[in-house]
Amino acid sequence: MIPHATLWLFAVALGTLAAIARARNRTVTFRRTSVVALTLAALAMIVVGEEREAPVAVGVALVLACVIVCAATDLATGLIFDVVTAASILMILLYASATRSLTTSVLGACVCAGSLLALYVASRKRGIGFGDVKLGAVIGAGCGAELGIGAIGSAFVVGALWAAPLLLSRRVLASDRVVFAPCLALGTLGFLAFASLRGHG
Secondary structure, eight states, X not given: OOOOHHHHHHHHHHHHHHXXXXXXXXXXXXXXXXXXXXXXXXXXXXXXXXHTTOOOOHHHHHHHHHHHHHXXXXXXXXXXXXXXXXXXXXXXXXXXXXXXXXXXXXXXXXXXXXXXXXXXXXTTTSSSOHHHHHHHHHHHXXXXXXXXHHHHHHHHHHHHHHHHHHHHTTSSOTTSOOOOHHHHHHHHHHHHHHHHHHHTO
């Protein structure tokens, strides 16, 4: 059986974005256990979707590649590189334009980025970084407004579950900055997997 083309697109996009991130900052490593686990989970999601005749959409595959790379850069440097999110959203919008779904993609980007921007402003830049807002735009552009908001909501649940024990044990303070791209990656992957299983169970 020949794997679905989306699998190869994901692999190419992941490799391209990883190369861009490495060119931006040589300290970025993609061998972290969490990043490897996210990559394997994304690959499994794409393969299982193909076997269940519910192939992962191209836009979603591009989102998965982007959030994995951004998780790696955020863990390694505390930064989400603009060049990575810009390249990702450009690829997504070009594909959306070719498939006549540009309006849906732009709306998703605005809704998801807008929700994170509101938090960014309300928290006076302490809750999340502006890079997270741009990553939210990528998620919304590739997944659409409904799935994108669900993914972002799941990311906050992941973040709360991760931060709560650290706060209780006083290993971190409420004022400390927490990298959020890994939470966005895990929340996006988890929510999309759940949505796929629910829709094609």
